[in-house]
Amino acid sequence: DAGVIQSPRHEVTEMGQEVTLRCKPISGHDYLFWYRQTMMRGLELLIYFNNNVPIDDSGMPEDRFSAKMPNASFSTLKIQPSEPRDSAVYFCASSLVGFNSPLHFGNGTRLTVT
Amino acid sequence: AQSVTQPDIHITVSEGASLELRCNYSYGATPYLFWYVQSPGQGLQLLLKYFSGDTLVQGIKGFEAEFKRSQSSFNLRKPSVHWSDAAEYFCAVGRSGGSNYKLTFGKGTLLTVNP
Numbered sequence: 001d002a003g004v005i006q007s008p009r010h011e012v013t014e015m016g017q018e019v020t021l022r023c024k025p026i027s028g029h030d031y032l033f034w035y036r037q038t039m040m041r042g043l044e045l046l047i048y049f050n051n052n053v054p055i056d057d058s059g060m061p062e063d064r065f066s067a068k069m070p071n072a073s074f075s076t077l078k079i080q081p082s083e084p085r086d087s088a089v090y091f092c093a094s095s096l097v098g099f100n101s102p103l104h105f106g107n108g109t110r111l112t113v114t
Numbered sequence: 115a116q117s118v119t120q121p122d123i124h125i126t127v128s129e130g131a132s133l134e135l136r137c138n139y140s141y142g143a144t145p146y147l148f149w150y151v152q153s154p155g156q157g158l159q160l161l162l163k164y165f166s167g168d169t170l171v172q173g174i175k176g177f178e179a180e181f182k183r184s185q186s187s188f189n190l191r192k193p194s195v196h197w198s199d200a201a202e203y204f205c206a207v208g209r210s211g212g213s214n215y216k217l218t219f220g221k222g223t224l225l226t227v228n229p
Contacts, residue, residue, distance in 0.1 A: 043219040045216060
């Protein structure tokens with residue numbers, strides 16, 4: 001079990017550029033989550049998918065943020081255009097079906113927007 | 115709406131000392147409760163969880179937590195801390211029932227362990 005894999009680990013970009021974060025969940029997991037972690041706001045749930053379908057995107061801060069899950073083994077979180085306040089660590093997590101199943105987190109992508 | 119409060123932002127203990135990290139939650143029904151640990155540069159790892167039954171739950175790495183409904187608390191404990199326990203600890207509450215799956219995390223408690 002390779003765990004949840006995120007890429008890149010670090011991303012530095014200039015304001016206005018498009019940023020794409022990638023996630024490969026654990027094989028067989030039905031749920032995929034995107035979280036954002038900042039000092040001020042802690043861990044915030046942005047969006048989650050069940051069987052590749054977005055279920056709740058109420059945490060997505062603005063229309064500049066979008067997420068897709070084209071298949072069971074891949075998801076992207078895109079920010080276009082990026083702004084300095086988007087600087088944070090973005091985590092992807094996956095879990096099996098059922099509320100009892102714990103989340104398995106990736107190591108995160110640290111995004112810096114200058 | 116569910117919420118989690120971790121009153122202590124930063125705690126320092128000596129190696130070998132006992133540890134208790136506090137967590138209070140707000141939720142109208144029976145909550146699902148979790149503790150996660152995050153080491154620097156890593157994602158979060160589940161330490162333990164409570165869904166029902168025995169209110170004292172055991173987790174990995176020698177941690178335990180006790181659910182106290184009357185106090186809306188789910189404090190994490192360890193009898194003897196090791197230097198490798200230095201990390202940030204997050205309490206989380208989940209919605210029970212329904213079709214949505216949402217965890218709400220506390221802001222975290224940073225643990226420093228002195229030799």
